Amino acid sequence: MDHKKREYTMTIDTKDCFTIEGKLALPYQYFAGRTGSRFITSLRDNKKIMGLECKHCNKVFVPPRSTCEVCFEDISENWVDLPNTGIVTGFTIVRYEEPHQPVKPPYITALVKLDKADTPFAHIVKGIPLSKMKTGLRVEAVFAKRTTATIMDIDHFRPIKEGPSFKLGYSYDALEVGMSDSFTKTISETDVYLFAGISGDFNPMHMNEEFAKTTPMGTRIAHGALPQCLIAPVLGMKLPGLGTIALEVTTRFKAPTYFGDTITATGEVVEKLPERRWVRMALTFTNQKNELVAEGSALVLPPPSMP
Numbered sequence: 261m262d263h264k265k266r267e268y269t270m271t272i273d274t275k276d277c278f279t280i281e282g283k284l285a286l287p288y289q290y291f292a293g294r295t296g297s298r299f300i301t302s303l304r305d306n307k308k309i310m311g312l313e314c315k316h317c318n319k320v321f322v323p324p325r326s327t328c329e330v331c332f333e334d335i336s337e338n339w340v341d342l343p344n345t346g347i348v349t350g351f352t353i354v355r356y357e358e359p360h361q362p363v364k365p366p367y368i369t370a371l372v373k374l375d376k377a378d379t380p381f382a383h384i385v386k387g388i389p390l391s392k393m394k395t396g397l398r399v400e401a402v403f404a405k406r407t408t409a410t411i412m413d414i415d416h417f418r419p420i421k422e423g424p425s426f427k428l429g430y431s432y433d434a435l436e437v438g439m440s441d442s443f444t445k446t447i448s449e450t451d452v453y454l455f456a457g458i459s460g461d462f463n464p465m466h467m468n469e470e471f472a473k474t475t476p477m478g479t480r481i482a483h484g485a486l487p488q489c490l491i492a493p494v495l496g497m498k499l500p501g502l503g504t505i506a507l508e509v510t511t512r513f514k515a516p517t518y519f520g521d522t523i524t525a526t527g528e529v530v531e532k533l534p535e536r537r538w539v540r541m542a543l544t545f546t547n548q549k550n551e552l553v554a555e556g557s558a559l560v561l562p563p564p565s566m567p
């Protein structure tokens with residue numbers, strides 16, 4: 261250790277003050293404890309993140325701790341395997357540089373709460389622009405190729421690329437006789453004209469007011485299949501909902517639909533057919549005056565139940 265006296269040139273009398281410059285190199289080791297050892301060796305040898313569970317409080321601690329912080333129960337033997345996926349509960353972006361950083365700044369330090377764990381732990385998140393980082397981000401652990409027998413055996417967390425998620429409708433088992441839902445729409449001249457283009461049905465009773473005046477209706481009316489179509493959003497998107505396969509739809513037309521009429525298509529579960537797990541639904545189509553425009557029935561195969 262070397263040292264030198266440094267003279268101060270300030271007005272106060274500092275002739276007895278001096279500073280010492282030196283270097284300390286201090287290799288050391290310490291026992292990580294039984295709990296810490298098991299956590300790190302499981303990471304190192306099995307690429308498994310483990311936590312400790314308090315069976316009393318139903319809490320899972322990661323990093324593990326041998327005593328429950330809530331009830332002080334000894335939980336040191338209640339090891340549980342945890343998935344490599346979790347959610348970011350908080351984060352900060354490190355922009356300054358200092359020794360001992362795991363990566364070069366700027367980088368993201370985040371609190372990651374693993375699925376099935378109740379406490380978060382700090383790690384780094386890569387693979388997302390800094391400006392896009394947010395709490396609530398779903399992430400997964402990426403393990404280091406080479407072990408260092410430290411927490412850096414998880415090299416980092418990265419965002420989980422999740423496809424669009426869809427919520428399927430009611431399954432056969434979830435459906436009950438009496439359940440119903442509906443969809444309402446006003447039929448405009450544009451709808452009728454577009455439907456003529458879709459179907460090729462340019463019949464002047466839908467297109468030509470002067471011709472329509474000569475018919476028993478006295479004015480243009482919508483194609484019969486147009487209000488009938490409005491049951492599709494009910495069956496396919498509401499009841500049973502997404503994933504439904506329509507096997508049969510029958511309708512009887514009861515009254516014309518005029519331009520500007522507002523039609524409500526309603527489907528109601530009337531029968532469950534257990535042998536094929538099909539469902540029969542009664543269909544009604546009413547206008548704004550509550551007049552029955554059409555009625556019928558549908559046979560559908562509901563979506564499978566969600567896992």
Ligand SMILES: [Zn+2]
Pocket residue numbers: 314315316317318319328329330331332333
């Ligand atoms: Zn507890």
